[in-house]
Amino acid sequence: MIGIEFAFLIGGLVVTEQVFNLNGVGRLFVLAVQNQDYTLTQALVMLTVAIFVFANLAVDLLYAWLDPRIRFG
Amino acid sequence: MAPWSISRPPLVATAADAAERPRSLRASIIGFCRRQPLGTVGLVLVVVMAAAGLSAEWIAPYSPTSNDFAAMTEPPSWAHLMGTDQFGRDLFSRIVFGARTALIVGFSCAILGGMSGLVLGVASAYFGGRLDLFLQRVFDVVMAFPLIIMALAVIAIFGSDVHNVIVAITIPLIPRCARVVRSSALAIREVPYIDAARACGFGHTRIILRHMVPNVMAPFLIMLTAFVGQAILAEASLSYLGLGVQEPTAAWGLMLQGGAEEFASTAPWIAVFPGLAIALTVFGFSLFGDALRDAMDPKLRDR
Numbered sequence: 001m002i003g004i005e006f007a008f009l010i011g012g013l014v015v016t017e018q019v020f021n022l023n024g025v026g027r028l029f030v031l032a033v034q035n036q037d038y039t040l041t042q043a044l045v046m047l048t049v050a051i052f053v054f055a056n057l058a059v060d061l062l063y064a065w066l067d068p069r070i071r072f073g
Numbered sequence: 074m075a076p077w078s079i080s081r082p083p084l085v086a087t088a089a090d091a092a093e094r095p096r097s098l099r100a101s102i103i104g105f106c107r108r109q110p111l112g113t114v115g116l117v118l119v120v121v122m123a124a125a126g127l128s129a130e131w132i133a134p135y136s137p138t139s140n141d142f143a144a145m146t147e148p149p150s151w152a153h154l155m156g157t158d159q160f161g162r163d164l165f166s167r168i169v170f171g172a173r174t175a176l177i178v179g180f181s182c183a184i185l186g187g188m189s190g191l192v193l194g195v196a197s198a199y200f201g202g203r204l205d206l207f208l209q210r211v212f213d214v215v216m217a218f219p220l221i222i223m224a225l226a227v228i229a230i231f232g233s234d235v236h237n238v239i240v241a242i243t244i245p246l247i248p249r250c251a252r253v254v255r256s257s258a259l260a261i262r263e264v265p266y267i268d269a270a271r272a273c274g275f276g277h278t279r280i281i282l283r284h285m286v287p288n289v290m291a292p293f294l295i296m297l298t299a300f301v302g303q304a305i306l307a308e309a310s311l312s313y314l315g316l317g318v319q320e321p322t323a324a325w326g327l328m329l330q331g332g333a334e335e336f337a338s339t340a341p342w343i344a345v346f347p348g349l350a351i352a353l354t355v356f357g358f359s360l361f362g363d364a365l366r367d368a369m370d371p372k373l374r375d376r
Contacts (some may be wrong), residue, residue: 029225030225030314030315032229033225033226033228033229034316038229041226041229048219049217052217052219053217
């Protein structure tokens with residue numbers, strides 16, 4: 001659940017930064033898309049997805065660590 | 074002729090539905106309202122919003138794009154039910170026309186994404202084997218992109234336009250639908266009447282269309298209502314970021330973007346009403362979807 005929630009939070013980050021006028025990755029993302037800066041957009045998508053994938057991996061590993069009944073396949 | 078007659082399964086195999094079958098549509102709607110009061114609230118919200126979107130020309134007192142520079146940032150009054158924005162456009166008319174935009178984007182995304190997901194999910198479950206493995210890995214990859222990020226990336230490639238917004242929101246919805254459909258289709262594949270149908274020599278198309286698809290309809294329809302809400306929310310956030318529907322088209326997200334920041338303290342009605350419209354619509358769809366799930370598929374209730 002935390003892994004999925006994490007993805008949702010990253011998605012929400014983009015909008016939240018715009019609402020509160022914060023400077024961050026989300027703002028950078030929107031600017032990159034507006035300016036058709038493909039390289040920057042690609043890099044940011046990669047970054048977000050990498051964070052998401054590793055967060056999910058960490059969650060999966062934690063499951064196995066916290067609950068001994070779950071074994072690695 | 075005997076084998077053919079056993080191969081037709083009952084469309085939905087739950088006991089509750091079997092009891093409801095003889096009742097008319099009207100009676101089942103009344104029954105739904107009585108058993109699901111919250112769902113009824115959701116249904117009413119959805120119907121009001123759909124009616125507003127469908128008959129926008131007749132409801133809206135002004136044109137959503139015409140400026141009245143004599144009445145800029147007016148507070149709500151009888152002439153302008155929800156006030157006017159900084160360009161003198163009537164907010165009520167814009168909300169009503171925004172409902173149409175939201176409706177178009179929400180339903181086309183949900184139907185396109187849902188249908189593609191249904192086809193891919195059922196095919197993946199039915200054929201199994203290597204195709205299943207391949208499709209599942211592709212879905213894993215697509216699901217790794219958060220919805221908004223994926224939509225932004227698609228917008229970055231195609232540019233912002235209503236059609237591109239629809240495509241951008243549809244793509245992330247496909248694997249989510251396909252997952253759910255696949256999991257229920259997998260269970261149905263093992264049911265004896267599928268074997269019976271195959272033993273009768275029916276083709277893949279007929280088995281899938283006549284025997285599997287009707288049985289995954291319940292989770293599919295539930296996903297569909299959830300998707301409409303999600304798609305409307307995604308469209309509003311994209312428009313809010315300035316990357317979705319473009320001015321001067323009336324869209325709720327755009328109205329928030331235009332008014333929310335500069336006029337939040339001096340003219341709060343500019344931001345409050347579109348925000349309320351988004352929140353109520355998404356709330357309505359999720360309430361209705363939840364009630365539909367409880368009514369159609371009691372087994373899923375615990376999820």
